[in-house]
Amino acid sequence: QVQLTESGPGLVHPSETLSLTCTVSGFSLTGYSVYWVRQPSGKGLEWMGRMRYNGDTSYNSALKSRLSISRDTSKNQVFLKMNSLQTDDTGTYYCTRGGYSSYDYWGQGVMVTVSS
């Protein structure tokens, strides 16, 4: 069955770089896009960026200068890297599947705290 699982550090220091991995199963990264979405605690959802099935990427305009998304299709993994983290980057980070009926499967999310 389709699964997405986020992994990464729970704590990141201010000004450092966040690295997250989304490991997928039950579908191919060359057939479906994967999106990253984040949610500050107690707030709404923010679309961060996507890795398209063909390897193209697109990013939230507000995060574009700090954000990079890549993938390793042989390992069924999509990576997120965001630099210059600040306290308002604290929140839960999700990966979700794109496609015809986008957002049909989600990971459980990984909580990231930015603190010294």
Next chain:
Amino acid sequence: DVVLTQTPPTLSATIGQSVSISCRSSQSLLHSNGNTYLNWLLQRPGQPPQLLIYLVSRLESGVPNRFSGSGSGTDFTLKISGVEAEDLGVYYCVQSTHAPWTFGGGTKLELK
């Protein structure tokens, strides 16, 4: 970027009541391929969001048919015909027509 404005921000309902949530877009969500990529999600407390409706009005598999979506262009509506307790949470619209994709601010459905 496309701005999605959801109203109301909070909705109080009794069990069995029918309610509607509006999502208005700052520009038309009709794609050049003829599809309109507007989805509705529900996020229950402590859970990741789940897909309810895609392409404006198509019900995701396993979602009860008391949920329905409608609209076109810039104006969209999610209707719940007979709220049940399990429907409580925050509802989001999201567009995937114009990159970068964007979410609405959310509508919290709570019990009156």
